[in-house]
Amino acid sequence: MILTRPILEINFENILENYQTLKKIAPKAQAAAVVKDNAYGLGADAVVRKLYNEGGCRNFFVAHGIEGEHIRSAAPEANIFVLQGIGDDSLKSFQNARLIPVISSPLMLEFWKAHRLPGIRPVINIETGLNRLGFRESDLARLSAEDKAEFGMMMSHLACGDEKGHFMNEHQLNNFIRLRNLYFPGLPASLSASDGTFLGADFQFDMVRLGAALYGINTAPYRENQMKNVVRLKAPVLQTADLPAGDFVGYSATYRATSSRRIAIVSIGYGDGIPRALSNVGKVFFPWRDELFEARIIGRISMDNIICDITEVPDVAVGETASLLDDFYTLDDMGRDSGTIGYEILTRLAQVRSV
Amino acid sequence: MILTRPILEINFENILENYQTLKKIAPKAQAAAVVKDNAYGLGADAVVRKLYNEGGCRNFFVAHGIEGEHIRSAAPEANIFVLQGIGDDSLKSFQNARLIPVISSPLMLEFWKAHRLPGIRPVINIETGLNRLGFRESDLARLSAEDKAEFGMMMSHLACGDEKGHFMNEHQLNNFIRLRNLYFPGLPASLSASDGTFLGADFQFDMVRLGAALYGINTAPYRENQMKNVVRLKAPVLQTADLPAGDFVGYSATYRATSSRRIAIVSIGYGDGIPRALSNVGKVFFPWRDELFEARIIGRISMDNIICDITEVPDVAVGETASLLDDFYTLDDMGRDSGTIGYEILTRLAQVRSV
Numbered sequence: 149m150i151l152t153r154p155i156l157e158i159n160f161e162n163i164l165e166n167y168q169t170l171k172k173i174a175p176k177a178q179a180a181a182v183v184k185d186n187a188y189g190l191g192a193d194a195v196v197r198k199l200y201n202e203g204g205c206r207n208f209f210v211a212h213g214i215e216g217e218h219i220r221s222a223a224p225e226a227n228i229f230v231l232q233g234i235g236d237d238s239l240k241s242f243q244n245a246r247l248i249p250v251i252s253s254p255l256m257l258e259f260w261k262a263h264r265l266p267g268i269r270p271v272i273n274i275e276t277g278l279n280r281l282g283f284r285e286s287d288l289a290r291l292s293a294e295d296k297a298e299f300g301m302m303m304s305h306l307a308c309g310d311e312k313g314h315f316m317n318e319h320q321l322n323n324f325i326r327l328r329n330l331y332f333p334g335l336p337a338s339l340s341a342s343d344g345t346f347l348g349a350d351f352q353f354d355m356v357r358l359g360a361a362l363y364g365i366n367t368a369p370y371r372e373n374q375m376k377n378v379v380r381l382k383a384p385v386l387q388t389a390d391l392p393a394g395d396f397v398g399y400s401a402t403y404r405a406t407s408s409r410r411i412a413i414v415s416i417g418y419g420d421g422i423p424r425a426l427s428n429v430g431k432v433f434f435p436w437r438d439e440l441f442e443a444r445i446i447g448r449i450s451m452d453n454i455i456c457d458i459t460e461v462p463d464v465a466v467g468e469t470a471s472l473l474d475d476f477y478t479l480d481d482m483g484r485d486s487g488t489i490g491y492e493i494l495t496r497l498a499q500v501r502s503v
Numbered sequence: 504m505i506l507t508r509p510i511l512e513i514n515f516e517n518i519l520e521n522y523q524t525l526k527k528i529a530p531k532a533q534a535a536a537v538v539k540d541n542a543y544g545l546g547a548d549a550v551v552r553k554l555y556n557e558g559g560c561r562n563f564f565v566a567h568g569i570e571g572e573h574i575r576s577a578a579p580e581a582n583i584f585v586l587q588g589i590g591d592d593s594l595k596s597f598q599n600a601r602l603i604p605v606i607s608s609p610l611m612l613e614f615w616k617a618h619r620l621p622g623i624r625p626v627i628n629i630e631t632g633l634n635r636l637g638f639r640e641s642d643l644a645r646l647s648a649e650d651k652a653e654f655g656m657m658m659s660h661l662a663c664g665d666e667k668g669h670f671m672n673e674h675q676l677n678n679f680i681r682l683r684n685l686y687f688p689g690l691p692a693s694l695s696a697s698d699g700t701f702l703g704a705d706f707q708f709d710m711v712r713l714g715a716a717l718y719g720i721n722t723a724p725y726r727e728n729q730m731k732n733v734v735r736l737k738a739p740v741l742q743t744a745d746l747p748a749g750d751f752v753g754y755s756a757t758y759r760a761t762s763s764r765r766i767a768i769v770s771i772g773y774g775d776g777i778p779r780a781l782s783n784v785g786k787v788f789f790p791w792r793d794e795l796f797e798a799r800i801i802g803r804i805s806m807d808n809i810i811c812d813i814t815e816v817p818d819v820a821v822g823e824t825a826s827l828l829d830d831f832y833t834l835d836d837m838g839r840d841s842g843t844i845g846y847e848i849l850t851r852l853a854q855v856r857s858v
Binding site: 253 | 662671752802854856
């Protein structure tokens with residue numbers, strides 16, 4: 149058997165199970181699914197269908213209006229919230245798909261008031277410490293009673309929700325409660341994404357926005373991951389070869405063999421989303437007969453190929469597949485090894501040419 | 504005007520012009536266009552149509568059979584070569600679209616002989632020093648005369664073609680010529696991608712495979728770039744705000760303002776392919792009235808947003824767009840600043856949610 153293409157397996161059952169686990173962790177809050185960035189690279193349509201049809205999920209968050217429009221048919225009766233808000237370039241999507249804007253600035257509120265959608269009450273995003281999008285307190289103080297009555301929910305976003313005990317969490321929580329009491333008493337509220345959900349009931353309010361954890365990322369890294377892995381990425385060995393001592397490998401000849409080695413060329417590269425930063429430091433895996441063999445990546449990763457050292461790995465033949473991501477080496481692991489986070493690895497899986 | 508989405512502009516005229524410039528640099532060779540990885544992230548269909556219809560290009564290289572099948576309708580009479588070769592998972596594509604496999608190993612040659620396509624003569628890929636895919640000399644020595652007669656072209660690939668004078672270039676060139684004379688005298692030959700094309704006539708043989716340079720990357724970085732920039736990436740300012748001294752910015756609070764600053768939140772992030780490695784080190788640009796203002800990226804880049812310091816930039820308002828990539832800050836520049844190469848930045852542009 150000769151194979152040439154990478155294989156990305158997405159476990160939708162595990163996404164559903166993660167959703168249900170998270171619901172139990174926040175039993176009093178509504179559990180919204182964050183499916184922005186094409187469900188973080190995994191394909192929004194399929195994720196939304198699964199959670200809508202089998203998980204009963206009725207609240208979804210996307211980043212852009214166009215993303216909301218794309219998922220409307222998969223979730224006909226759901227609330228679809230748009231985090232980057234509404235503007236001239238997305239108004240049509242809001243109208244076509246009855247989307248709910250998250251409004252983060254007084255200017256965007258003016259835009260909303262000029263283009264209100266019947267039956268839709270937007271969300272107001274409030275800045276509590278992240279210093280990203282959101283109404284500052286000075287903006288809130290200038291809102292009229294009519295302005296405040298526009299909104300159906302208030303939200304904010306934590307900066308350090310993945311670090312239990314970080315001073316920013318209490319700081320933002322207190323800010324959020326204070327601003328709610330001052331400006332929006334009684335309005336439904338949402339503070340937390342996946343990470344904040346794990347910080348306990350105080351952080352959960354009326355709605356939690358579940359993104360990264362749905363896809364298996366450990367958003368509470370101070371404890372063992374409670375989420376199931378969702379992603380398996382494999383790629384076929386296209387060729388094996390003997391590498392004589394002294395030979396160079398890959399672009400710019402950054403690796404030189406100090407002894408004779410056996411190498412495999414694996415048909416996947418940074419064009420499939422594998423970070424080039426793993427050149428000469430990452431590894432691929434061969435899970436053979438209950439044993440897990442590691443093969444170090446040698447030389448520079450190229451756009452379509454990875455070269456790895458299989459000297460110590462038995463039985464690697466053309467047609468066998470190497471594992472890049474699996475239960476034993478997760479998005480979080482690859483993120484750490486390439487100097488970033490699992491989230492970025494996840495969104496790059498949209499690049500894999502397996503489909 | 505309120506805008507919420509990134510804007511990716513691809514200059515197809517410049518791709519065509521780069522193609523024509525490169526043809527002049529290799530006047531005796533056929534100029535093939537490398538459009539693998541969805542034309543390095545820019546969209547293979549549109550690139551192929553442009554080069555086929557207006558550039559007269561009749562030779563295209565893709566990585567995978569499925570990619571070749573996708574572009575067949577855009578280039579009905581062209582030769583479409585598949586670099587990762589032919590296998591059980593791509594045979595249908597070869598049959599449907601009359602693709603030409605690049606065969607890199609004796610095993611793949613056996614597969615070919617069991618599944619020959621009428622009228623198609625494959626390319627043999629020969630290993631000359633990169634130690635990636637290709638027949639080693641020991642493999643060549645075992646080929647029968649009939650085996651050798653299968654092939655319509657031989658190719659190899661340089662490891663250090665972007666470094667003029669690197670010892671590997673002469674080493675690989677000499678290897679290539681020697682192996683050609685020994686095993687495939689007179690067979691049409693292709694050694695060079697864009698970088699090798701710039702190394703001069705000795706490296707150009709019968710066909711050059713033009714990829715990165717078509718898309719504006721400087722594959723001859725020892726001299727000024729002769730290619731035109733092809734990519735402009737912009738994103739709207741969603742919000743501006745005052746940042747008091749002492750405030751933190753972004754996830755994990757990695758930036759703290761030592762004096763009061765003015766910030767802008769720009770609606771693009773690593774979910775659009777901007778490397779998260781640019782957190783706290785990259786910059787965005789505001790080209791105002793013939794002046795170019797830089798705004799440093801502060802805090803961590805998030806999936807959909809970048810926060811930048813606009814204290815020294817006049818007139819930044821909501822609805823204005825910041826430039827991420829342009830003639831004045833290219834793929835190569837962003838590659839360098841994020842610890843990688845322009846090629847990886849380019850392929851990630853497939854993630855931009857502007858379409």
